[in-house]
Every structure is written in structure tokens, then in C-alpha cells.
Amino acid sequence: MHQLNRIETGVPQTGADDGQVFYRVFHSVASRPYNVANIELFLAISVLISNRPVRANLYLIKTQPGVLFFMTVTYSSYLKVDELLKCQHPLSEGPEHDELLFITIHQSYELWFKQLLHELDFLIRLFNQGEQNRALHTLKRVDSIYRTLIQQVDILETLTPLEFMSFRDRLSTASGFQSYQFRELEFLYGAKDAKKLENYPEGSEHHQRLQKRLESPTLWDAFLGFLAGQGHDIPDSVLNRDYSKVADPSKAVQRVLIDIYRNDPLVSEICEALVDIDTSLQQWRYRHVKMVERTIGSKMGTGGSSGVGYLQSTLFRPVFPDLWAIRSEF
Ligand code: HEM
Ligand SMILES: N[C@@H](CC(=O)c1ccccc1NC=O)C(=O)O
Known part of the structure; x- marks a missing residue:
């Protein structure tokens, strides 16, 4: 203000x-x-x-x-430029030349995560109100942001293992694993996991934000609510599920989606935009894991995980599995 x-x-x-x-x-x-x-x-x-x-x-x-x-x-x-430019504080002695890049990249990711949450919350409201055209427009914007985020990996890939090692020990146990906005986005897409809350002190703002996301309907829930509002036959058990859990794949939903792809070109465009986003999410994970591999090899992660092995286990996991399941049915 x-x-x-x-x-x-x-x-x-x-x-x-x-x-x-x-x-x-x-x-x-x-x-x-x-x-x-x-x-x-x-x-x-x-x-x-x-x-x-x-x-x-x-x-x-x-x-x-x-x-x-x-x-x-x-x-x-x-734009609060003075405040913004005071937020980069390298921890290394000197400081090491490459630490500023590491900070800048992560801060810009967090800003885009904020924007994504803003757009996705809006998108859920648009689905709730049946605003099909604006929903499609917002989905395209979201995917466009992801494409930019994927491209940003190029910049960090110019960081050689030696350059990263010049300040890595200063990061202590800090890790992208702790990004609460990244976890909020995962929950919003449907990858609910109450265990992720354990990384944030109970009662803290970050814990509260995640708790709220855990209990709220996902983007997919909002989309199915929108389809039900359009007269599609989405079972009540699907619409009124326990939002704090991962949604089960549903044959009934898949039948509706197949019908939409055959008979409703406008809504099927929304489905395709959701597949675009799902693809982008998986592409980001792939680019991240390859970047990690070339930078730290088989070292353990600062967050306590096995590192590359852990990150590989998160690949090829779509957030909208029903949209992938139907693709061999045509
Ligand atoms: C040199 C650059 C990077 C390295 C070496 C690296 C390394 C790692 C490693 C090893 C993990 C596994 C967790 C752990 O620490 O044990 C991880 C997780 C993660 N990193 Fe990075 N990372 C890098 C850059 C980035 C960037 C730019 C972002 C953007 C925000 C990011 C976001 C994340 C997220 C969100 C996770 C958690 C993934 C999940 O649990 O599914 N990382 N990273
Ligand atoms: N997990 C990385 C460290 C790292 O990349 C990182 C450290 C602090 C803040 C963000 C980070 N980025 C992604 O994990 C590592 O094991 O070297």
C-alpha cells in the first residue's frame, strides 16, 4: 500500500x-x-x-x-525496488561470485509460485462460477508461466559442480524440499500428503497455509464440479470426497471425459490445457533432476534425501491421471 x-x-x-x-x-x-x-x-x-x-x-x-x-x-x-534489491544475502565468504545467481534464481521461482497460486485460486473460482472461456484463458497463462520456469533451469545449468561447491556447505540443511509455496501448489493440483506438513512447525503461518490447502478442494475437484454443473454425470461420491486425500482414478469420470472429447470441443480444449500443465509440471521435475545430477552427482541432498534417486522417484507422476488414462480409448 x-x-x-x-x-x-x-x-x-x-x-x-x-x-x-x-x-x-x-x-x-x-x-x-x-x-x-x-x-x-x-x-x-x-x-x-x-x-x-x-x-x-x-x-x-x-x-x-x-x-x-x-x-x-x-x-x-x-514496485518496491529498493526493498526487493535488499533481499539478496549471500552467506559465503567474499562472497563467492556464483552465490548471487543461486539466490536470484530461487527468489524469482518463489515470486512465480506466488503468481501461480494467485492464478490457480482465481481459476478455481472461475470453474465454480461456470466461466468456461475465462478459465481456458487462465489455464493458458498458467502453462505459459511454467514454460518460463522450465527455461530458467538453463541458467542454473551454467553453474558447474565446482562453482556450486564453493558455497554449498553454507546452505546447511536448507533445501527446495522446504519450499512451502511449492507444496501448496502440489496440494492445489491434488498431490495431497499430510506428512508434508510435518516439515513446518505446528501453529506457524506456513503450517496453517498448508493445512488449509490440504483440506480444500483441488483444481481437479473444481473442474469436476464445473462439469457436473454443465450436466455431466459425475458421481456424488467423486464430488463429495475427502479433500485431504489424493483422489482415486474414476472410470465414471473417464467415461464423461471421453464423451467430452467426442462431443464438446470447447470443454475438451480445457482438458487439453490441463494436460499441457500436467506435462509442464513433469518437464520441470525432469529438468530439475538432470540439473541436480550434473551439479552434485550422487551426493545426498541437503534436505536429507538420497538426492537424485529421491527426485527420480517423483518423475512421471501425472497430477490429472484420468486425463491420461483415456488417451488410448480413441
Ligand atoms: C544447483 C541447483 C539445485 C540443486 C543441486 C538442487 C538439489 C536438490 C535436491 C538434492 C533435492 C532433494 C531434496 C534434498 O535436498 O534432499 C531437491 C529438491 C527440491 N528442489 Fe532443488 N536443487 C537445485 C535447484 C532448485 C531450484 C532452482 C528450485 C526452484 C525452486 C528447486 C526446488 C526444489 C524443490 C521444490 C524440491 C522438492 C522436490 C520434491 O520433494 O518433490 N531446486 N533439490
Ligand atoms: N538441495 C540442494 C541445495 C539446494 O539446491 C537448495 C538449498 C537452499 C535453498 C534452495 C535449494 N534449492 C533446491 O533444492 C543440495 O543438496 O545441494
């Missing part, structure tokens, strides 16, 4: 020698108050500018008797 700037128009702050009245204008971006001699002119200009917000960075947002509030928006204040 932008800081509110307050102009005191009621009480003149400074009297000048020639009798001119000055008003103190508090301007948070300038970070110091400064004096304005002609408050009426200043206000008039502010109001004028506020009517053309595109051409100015001063927005009049509220007036009270004697008081004017306005916001000043700049590139840096809007």
Missing part, C-alpha cells in the same frame, strides 16, 4: 517576513516535508493532475475539510 501523504491546509505552519503564508506539505517519497507558498494553486494543480493520472504521478485520493491526501507513485515506490 502506498503511504498516504498529508497536506495541512487548515493551519499555516510558517509565517514569512513579507507576510506570505507557507504550508507544510508532507511528502513521503521526498522523505522530508517541504513548504508550499500558494496552497490554493498547489491544490488546484493537484486536482487538475488527479484528473489526468496517466500523465502525472500525483493522485488526489481524498479530501476532508482542511486536509488533502494524495499519493505519489513512481516506478521504484510502486
Whole structure:
């Protein structure tokens, strides 16, 4: 939220020698108050500018008797660039040249994970409201983000084993395994696993976020609810399942999907967009495991797993298995 700037128009702050009245204008971006001699002119200009917000960075947002509030928006204040650029703290001595890349890549992943959760929560609402076209649009955006995330692996692949070893010991037991947003995304897609909550202290914000995701309907649940709303015959036992568990594959659902692919081109496009996302998720895992293999070989992971062996066991596991099961039926 932008800081509110307050102009005191009621009480003149400074009297000048020639009798001119000055008003103190508090301007948070300038970070110091400064004096304005002609408050009426200043206000008039502010109001004028506020009517053309595109051409100015001063927005009049509220007036009270004697008081004017306005916001000043700049590139840096809007995007919090100063705050953002203060968030990279290498731990190695020196610091080692390559540690900044490692931090930058992970932070950008986390930002995109945030965006993905934002889009997917919206998508679930669109399915609940039967908004087919906007749902398809959002699915395409989600997949486009994943394609970017997969490509980002290229950058980290330029990190040689020696370069990574120059700071790896500083990472201690930290690992991508602990990314709570990654786990939230997994839960949202349907890979529910209550055991994953054990990595976060009970009562902590991260634990609470995951607990909520664990108990909530998944993207697939929302999609099936949407199909039921369109008149498709989705069994009640499928719709009213225990959301905290992985959904069982369903022959009844698969029959509905086959019918959709044959008779409903618009909804089958949504199915294909879901398959795109499923493919992208699996591609990211594949690219990650190959990157890990070339960087640390058969070493154990900092998160305590066997490393590459563990990551290989997570490959080729679709999040929407019913959409894969039907593909040999045509
Ligand atoms: C040099 C780069 C990297 C190496 C060597 C590496 C290594 C590993 C290893 C060994 C694991 C297994 C867990 C453990 O630590 O025991 C793991 C898990 C994980 N890593 Fe990475 N990683 C790298 C980069 C990344 C990047 C850029 C991300 C992006 C967010 C990421 C996200 C994850 C996630 C989410 C897991 C958990 C996967 C799961 O449990 O299914 N890693 N990584
Ligand atoms: N698990 C990695 C370390 C690692 O990659 C990492 C460490 C801290 C924060 C994020 C990481 N990225 C992915 O696991 C390793 O075993 O070397």
C-alpha cells in the first residue's frame, strides 16, 4: 500500500517576513516535508493532475475539510525496488561470485509460485462460477508461466559442480524440499500428503497455509464440479470426497471425459490445457533432476534425501491421471 501523504491546509505552519503564508506539505517519497507558498494553486494543480493520472504521478485520493491526501507513485515506490534489491544475502565468504545467481534464481521461482497460486485460486473460482472461456484463458497463462520456469533451469545449468561447491556447505540443511509455496501448489493440483506438513512447525503461518490447502478442494475437484454443473454425470461420491486425500482414478469420470472429447470441443480444449500443465509440471521435475545430477552427482541432498534417486522417484507422476488414462480409448 502506498503511504498516504498529508497536506495541512487548515493551519499555516510558517509565517514569512513579507507576510506570505507557507504550508507544510508532507511528502513521503521526498522523505522530508517541504513548504508550499500558494496552497490554493498547489491544490488546484493537484486536482487538475488527479484528473489526468496517466500523465502525472500525483493522485488526489481524498479530501476532508482542511486536509488533502494524495499519493505519489513512481516506478521504484510502486514496485518496491529498493526493498526487493535488499533481499539478496549471500552467506559465503567474499562472497563467492556464483552465490548471487543461486539466490536470484530461487527468489524469482518463489515470486512465480506466488503468481501461480494467485492464478490457480482465481481459476478455481472461475470453474465454480461456470466461466468456461475465462478459465481456458487462465489455464493458458498458467502453462505459459511454467514454460518460463522450465527455461530458467538453463541458467542454473551454467553453474558447474565446482562453482556450486564453493558455497554449498553454507546452505546447511536448507533445501527446495522446504519450499512451502511449492507444496501448496502440489496440494492445489491434488498431490495431497499430510506428512508434508510435518516439515513446518505446528501453529506457524506456513503450517496453517498448508493445512488449509490440504483440506480444500483441488483444481481437479473444481473442474469436476464445473462439469457436473454443465450436466455431466459425475458421481456424488467423486464430488463429495475427502479433500485431504489424493483422489482415486474414476472410470465414471473417464467415461464423461471421453464423451467430452467426442462431443464438446470447447470443454475438451480445457482438458487439453490441463494436460499441457500436467506435462509442464513433469518437464520441470525432469529438468530439475538432470540439473541436480550434473551439479552434485550422487551426493545426498541437503534436505536429507538420497538426492537424485529421491527426485527420480517423483518423475512421471501425472497430477490429472484420468486425463491420461483415456488417451488410448480413441
Ligand atoms: C544447483 C541447483 C539445485 C540443486 C543441486 C538442487 C538439489 C536438490 C535436491 C538434492 C533435492 C532433494 C531434496 C534434498 O535436498 O534432499 C531437491 C529438491 C527440491 N528442489 Fe532443488 N536443487 C537445485 C535447484 C532448485 C531450484 C532452482 C528450485 C526452484 C525452486 C528447486 C526446488 C526444489 C524443490 C521444490 C524440491 C522438492 C522436490 C520434491 O520433494 O518433490 N531446486 N533439490
Ligand atoms: N538441495 C540442494 C541445495 C539446494 O539446491 C537448495 C538449498 C537452499 C535453498 C534452495 C535449494 N534449492 C533446491 O533444492 C543440495 O543438496 O545441494
